[in-house]
Amino acid sequence: MKREKVVVEKIVETFGLTKRYGRQTVVDRLDLTVSQGEIFGFLGPNGAGKTTTLLMLLGLTEPTSGYAQVLGLDPRRWPLEVKSSVGYLAENMGVYGDLTAYQSLAFIGDLNHINGLSQAIYEALDLVGLSEVAHKKTGQFSRGMRQRLGLAEVLIKNPKLVFLDEPTLGLDPDGIATMLELIERLPAEKGLTVVLSSHLLHLVSRVAHRVAILDRGRLMAVGPLEELAAHAGVSADLEQVYRYFFKNHSQVLSEATR
Amino acid sequence: MKAIIRKELADHFGSTRFMLLMSLVFMISFLGVFLAGQGIREVLAGGGGYLLRDRTFLLLFTAPGAFMPLTAIMALFGPLVGLILGFDAINRERNQGTLSKILAQPVYRDEVILGKYLAGLITIGVLLTALFLILTGLGMTGVGLVPTIGELARLAIFWLMSVVYLGFWLGLAILASIAFRSVATSALAAAVVWILLGFFVPVLGQTAAAALTPLEDPARPRAEELAAYDHVSRLFSLASPPALFGEAAVIMLDPTHRGSEQALRLSTMSRLDRLLLNRFQGVLSVAQSLILAIPDLLVLIAFSLATFLGSYLVFVKQEVRSA
Numbered sequence A: 001m002k003r004e005k006v007v008v009e010k011i012v013e014t015f016g017l018t019k020r021y022g023r024q025t026v027v028d029r030l031d032l033t034v035s036q037g038e039i040f041g042f043l044g045p046n047g048a049g050k051t052t053t054l055l056m057l058l059g060l061t062e063p064t065s066g067y068a069q070v071l072g073l074d075p076r077r078w079p080l081e082v083k084s085s086v087g088y089l090a091e092n093m094g095v096y097g098d099l100t101a102y103q104s105l106a107f108i109g110d111l112n113h114i115n116g117l118s119q120a121i122y123e124a125l126d127l128v129g130l131s132e133v134a135h136k137k138t139g140q141f142s143r144g145m146r147q148r149l150g151l152a153e154v155l156i157k158n159p160k161l162v163f164l165d166e167p168t169l170g171l172d173p174d175g176i177a178t179m180l181e182l183i184e185r186l187p188a189e190k191g192l193t194v195v196l197s198s199h200l201l202h203l204v205s206r207v208a209h210r211v212a213i214l215d216r217g218r219l220m221a222v223g224p225l226e227e228l229a230a231h232a233g234v235s236a237d238l239e240q241v242y243r244y245f246f247k248n249h250s251q252v253l254s255e256a257t258r
Numbered sequence B: 001m002k003a004i005i006r007k008e009l010a011d012h013f014g015s016t017r018f019m020l021l022m023s024l025v026f027m028i029s030f031l032g033v034f035l036a037g038q039g040i041r042e043v044l045a046g047g048g049g050y051l052l053r054d055r056t057f058l059l060l061f062t063a064p065g066a067f068m069p070l071t072a073i074m075a076l077f078g079p080l081v082g083l084i085l086g087f088d089a090i091n092r093e094r095n096q097g098t099l100s101k102i103l104a105q106p107v108y109r110d111e112v113i114l115g116k117y118l119a120g121l122i123t124i125g126v127l128l129t130a131l132f133l134i135l136t137g138l139g140m141t142g143v144g145l146v147p148t149i150g151e152l153a154r155l156a157i158f159w160l161m162s163v164v165y166l167g168f169w170l171g172l173a174i175l176a177s178i179a180f181r182s183v184a185t186s187a188l189a190a191a192v193v194w195i196l197l198g199f200f201v202p203v204l205g206q207t208a209a210a211a212l213t214p215l216e217d218p219a220r221p222r223a224e225e226l227a228a229y230d231h232v233s234r235l236f237s238l239a240s241p242p243a244l245f246g247e248a249a250v251i252m253l254d255p256t257h258r259g260s261e262q263a264l265r266l267s268t269m270s271r272l273d274r275l276l277l278n279r280f281q282g283v284l285s286v287a288q289s290l291i292l293a294i295p296d297l298l299v300l301i302a303f304s305l306a307t308f309l310g311s312y313l314v315f316v317k318q319e320v321r322s323a
């Protein structure tokens, strides 16, 4: 299921990336790299700072210190360039209930100056399995349909990199399976790099090539799941790896020290 | 930004809110013009020969009638149009979770505000065009008044002024929608500013002027005293877009109006008498009226720019997520 990826290029790189809200440090000196074509699992409990990190990578919130490079660019200096090549499926993503699925995609496509929009829309709808409801108002969509539409809105941009923040939130088991299958196909079919943020370990472990574990803003571990498991001396089960790195807060493992 | 404008326009014109707004505006304006028209018709029927037919058309918009002249209606109730079109512009997106979606696309934050602002302004323009055409038609068929070219030019300038003026309120409402997370709070805040600027400040100005410049002999006020009074109340009206707009509108629509100073000198007469008496004095050309109105208009435009700047400054610093 998982393919080993050759490191071609660093798509995301952060250097001491830090975010404080008031006195609370939400992301603490984060050093991360995400490579071309991989599915990168971004794990951590609620409030660990996953969403905040993604927002900083998109230039949607300012880092307090440190900086990031996304596709080789600093999102603070090149916000439009970064945002036109990065797709972002936000957690708790909303829809314009008055628009149909087609119109929603047309709006996003318009904002991204996509050529041949109509065809691109039907392709995207087809990919996420929403072709039949293309002209239904999204206000009448179920949770899962909205989530799929969100993915279509991400893909219609033809991004090089996508950030999916809790993409399986609120989906039924079938929906989760479909979503994961979709995500898994993206690197091969679209040449995409995927950063998948979640606290649902078993899901991430099914598709991610590498994972990072974040806790209270600190990076606890990063690497292929098997390596982390070997280090922890547990079986290659993400749940156990995860537990290990939370019980042993001193056992901070990073790619640098490995 | 075109994409944002397109979407917002579709939203506005397809909304129930717009239809309700439209009927509200039409009802109130129709009432104003109808009553003014009735008054004019009575004067005409009563042999008001000095009311030359080719100069009376604009009276439809400035004569007080039994309700209010249209200029005053526009000054006081027009703001509602701008407020209703803008009070939930940003916070609704934030609350429904679409704000981070838009901002994750390659657009600057100010483009989002500007796009919404321009779409609202276009909507206002369309609404006022329809309104003015209907009122003009009404005046022509109902009262039998035919506008001259000059009157049409004045009306066109008044239209533009009204768009700018309602645009100020739209900008203010958008600012409220950025500053307040709750849609209800921003609507309320916008309404508070409306009451404050539209009703409170002008009354405050008059009260202050009366207190600061007492008259020696109230029965026969001297010209300097009136000028001083006018000066103080004008200072206050500078802070009140409705007062500014109201004055500029009267200057523009009434060729005999030469600004508040002269109007004040006639303040002892009844309003319609004053208006009719004015007809005997010199009539200003369109350009002359425009020059008189321009200072007020510039302050209005400055107000609009301030709301936009305020929106921008608040918005860029804000977190995308609701806090």
Ligand SMILES: Nc1ncnc2c1ncn2[C@@H]1O[C@H](COP(=O)(O)OP(=O)(O)OP(=O)(O)O)[C@@H](O)[C@H]1O
Residues within 6 Å of the ligand: A021, A026, A044, A045, A046, A047, A048, A049, A050, A051, A052, A053, A091, A199, B319, B321, B322, B323
């Ligand atoms: N606008 C804000 N102001 C202050 N604190 C904030 C703000 N946004 C987030 N936080 C705090 O930042 C911390 C990290 O939040 P973040 O949303 O990044 O976590 P997360 O890992 O995405 O969690 P979850 O799994 O629940 O989505 C939390 O403690 C949260 O309270």
Ligand SMILES: [Mg+2]
Residues within 6 Å of the ligand: A050, A051, A052, A091, A165
């Ligand atoms: Mg989150």
